Each structure stands twice: as structure tokens, then as C-alpha cells.
Amino acid sequence: xxxxxxRHNSKKVMCMDDLIKKKLKAVFRGIKVSVEKDGRLLVTAxxxxxxxxxxxxxxxxxIHLALISCVDWIDKRKxxxxxxxxxxxENRHVIVKTDLKREKANFETVVDIFENAEPYEREIHELFGxxxxxxxxxIPLFLERDYEIPPFRKDFDTRQYVKQFFDEIPFVEEDx
Amino acid sequence: MGNKYSLWAVYFxxxxxxxxVPPVITTRWDAERFxxxxxxxxxxxxxxxxxxxxxxxxxxxxxxxxxxxxxxxYTVGFGSCPINGGMYWDSYNTIKHLDKYIPIDGWxxxxxxxxxxxxxxxxxxxxxxxxxxxxxxxxxxxKYQYYRKNQESVLGKLAWPPQFEKGNVHG
Numbered sequence: 001x002x003x004x005x006x007r008h009n010s011k012k013v014m015c016m017d018d019l020i021k022k023k024l025k026a027v028f029r030g031i032k033v034s035v036e037k038d039g040r041l042l043v044t045a046x047x048x049x050x051x052x053x054x055x056x057x058x059x060x061x062x063i064h065l066a067l068i069s070c071v072d073w074i075d076k077r078k079x080x081x082x083x084x085x086x087x088x089x090e091n092r093h094v095i096v097k098t099d100l101k102r103e104k105a106n107f108e109t110v111v112d113i114f115e116n117a118e119p120y121e122r123e124i125h126e127l128f129g130x131x132x133x134x135x136x137x138x139i140p141l142f143l144e145r146d147y148e149i150p151p152f153r154k155d156f157d158t159r160q161y162v163k164q165f166f167d168e169i170p171f172v173e174e175d176x
Numbered sequence: 177m178g179n180k181y182s183l184w185a186v187y188f189x190x191x192x193x194x195x196x197v198p199p200v201i202t203t204r205w206d207a208e209r210f211x212x213x214x215x216x217x218x219x220x221x222x223x224x225x226x227x228x229x230x231x232x233x234x235x236x237x238x239x240x241x242x243x244x245x246x247x248x249x250y251t252v253g254f255g256s257c258p259i260n261g262g263m264y265w266d267s268y269n270t271i272k273h274l275d276k277y278i279p280i281d282g283w284x285x286x287x288x289x290x291x292x293x294x295x296x297x298x299x300x301x302x303x304x305x306x307x308x309x310x311x312x313x314x315x316x317x318x319k320y321q322y323y324r325k326n327q328e329s330v331l332g333k334l335a336w337p338p339q340f341e342k343g344n345v346h347g
Contacts, residue, residue: 143269144232144331151268159266166272169329172279172315172322 039092050098061087068120074154077102109134127152180305181211186221191228193255200291210298218244229257253280256287279312
């Protein structure tokens with residue numbers, strides 16, 4: 001059987017997961033690492049050392065940033081940023097999560113570590129209103145209009161907005 | 177009118193409905209039997225199929241495309257989304273009624289309509305053209321200031337000048 005890097009047995013993967021878990025726990029303070037399932041690691045980092053965690057993971061071979069996502073936990077008054085990294089060599093994923101305060105939605109950019117983070121951060125800035133310090137061009141990506149509350153925040157009332165905005169526009173009647 | 181058997185559809189893709197169009201214009205359903213041929217540029221087209229939901233960004237492109245088409249021109253809204261928003265009826269960024277912004281001569285309801293529905297629409301459009309009822313482009317000239325006002329109220333100030341001057345309804 002061809003021994004390609006994508007194929008692996010689960011025993012070896014578990015070992016690799018535990019290895020990364022140990023390494024991360026040794027270096028970073030306040031970090032939580034759990035193995036979700038084979039080949040999928042969940043890392044919960046503090047917001048002040050998330051950049052370093054991402055950097056060390058990149059050095060460990062996780063060079064592909066697949067996605068940056070954001071969750072608005074309005075009851076807990078915080079945003080959660082989710083970085084999904086994957087490795088071309090080991091066919092495994094690492095999910096890095098970190099919390100931000102909802103009132104001061106500021107975070108440092110990771111564009112200098114992963115260059116393809118640029119559109120993801122622009123999108124999150126536009127839809128959630130999180131400011132990424134050091135981002136080279138934080139300009140609108142999709143939206144054509146300015147919204148008082150960024151539209152993906154949970155306190156943005158879409159139905160109210162549609163009622164006030166799109167429904168108020170009159171039809172062009174024949175007999176006008 | 178003579179041009180009813182030669183409808184040139186502008187190849188404008190929006191939403192999920194455009195996936196229905198390649199089988200319609202090729203061998204399986206063969207829209208050329210009905211005189212419908214797609215063209216790549218709006219300057220050579222007289223049929224505009226809007227095939228899905230219209231976000232604000234798409235609306236801008238739709239207005240530009242529509243204004244570039246030579247008259248007489250006919251527009252057909254395809255699917256539920258351009259009619260009343262469809263499943264995007266409470267979206268923050270998708271317009272609900274396309275006929276508030278450009279005139280529409282006919283609608284094809286459904287999510288998704290079958291390719292056959294396009295041919296029903298085309299044959300119905302022939303009837304409308306015969307009876308001079310497919311007059312959306314005339315309405316656009318006459319009510320242009322209202323359309324322009326609606327367009328600018330969602331898109332802000334448009335980057336291009338008005339197509340028709342106020343009072344000069346014949347362009």
C-alpha cells in the first residue's frame with residue numbers, strides 16, 4: 001500500500017494530537033486544548049496570546065488558514081473568533097477559539113502571519129464591527145450601505161430594518 | 177411587432193436560477209426554437225432574465241445593464257426572489273420587489289421554475305408584444321424620475337448621470 005501523507009491510522013493521529021496538546025500547554029498560559037475527534041483539535045486561547053498560538057501552529061506545519069469566523073454570544077456579552085487551520089502534511093485540523101469583550105471589539109490582525117486572512121478580517125469588520133488593529137486596508141467588502149448596527153450582530157433587528165427601509169420604498173404606479 | 181421571434185437574452189447571471197439557463201439554451205431544451213439566443217453584451221440584447229435574488233450590489237449591476245440595452249427591451253423576473261423577496265424576504269441586504277427599481281414585463285413564479293416555464297413566459301411575451309402590452313421600457317422613460325429616486329434611496333447617489341432628463345421623456 002502506498003504510504004501517502006494523507007493516509008494514516010487513527011492510533012498515530014491520536015499520538016500526534018497529544019503531542020501538539022502537550023507542546024501548546026507547556027508554552028502558553030491559560031490555554032485549553034481538547035481533542036474533539038480523530039484529527040481535530042480544539043484550542044481555546046486567551047485573546048492576548050492568540051497570535052502567538054497561531055504563529056507556533058504555523059511553524060508546526062499548519063500553514064493553511066481555512067477560515068476565520070465569528071460568533072456573537074450576546075448573553076455572555078462577548079464575541080468569539082474562530083480560526084480554522086489545517087495541515088497539508090498530516091490531513092488534520094486545529095480550531096483556535098478566542099473571546100473578545102463585546103463593548104471593546106478590538107483585536108490584532110493576523111494578516112502578517114497568514115496573508116489570506118485579509119478578506120476574512122474585512123468581512124468580520126464589516127458584518128460584526130470588530131476592529132482589527134494593523135490591518136492594511138480595512139474597507140468594506142460586500143455591503144453597499146452603512147448600517148447603524150453591523151448586520152450580523154444579534155441586536156440587529158433584520159425584520160424591523162426591512163420594514164423601515166425596503167417596505168417604505170413606494171411602487172412606481174401607472175397613474176402617478 | 178417583428179422582433180418578437182428574435183429575442184436576444186443578455187447573459188446576466190444572478191442567484192440560483194441561472195443554473196436553469198445553460199440547459200435551456202443548449203440541446204436539451206433548445207431555446208433557439210423559440211428564437212431566444214443568449215448574447216454576452218447588453219448592447220446587443222433585448223431580453224433581460226433576472227434569475228434570482230437581487231442583493232444591493234447586484235441591483236446596481238442590473239440597473240446599469242438594463243440602461244445599456246437598446247430599445248425595445250423586455251424584462252422577465254424569474255423565480256420568487258425578484259417578485260417579493262422569496263426566502264430572502266427579511267434580509268438586510270436583498271431587495272424585495274424588483275419592479276420598484278426597474279420595470280418588469282412578466283414574472284415566472286416558482287422556486288425554482290422548470291425550464292419549460294421559460295418557454296411559457298416567452299410565448300406569453302409574444303402575446304404581450306403583439307398587443308403592445310410589453311411596454312416596460314416606455315414606462316421607464318416616462319416614470320424615470322420615480323425609478324431613479326427609488327434606486328438612489330437604496331444605493332445612495334449613483335455614479336452615473338440620469339439616463340433621461342426630466343421632461344424630455346423621449347430621451
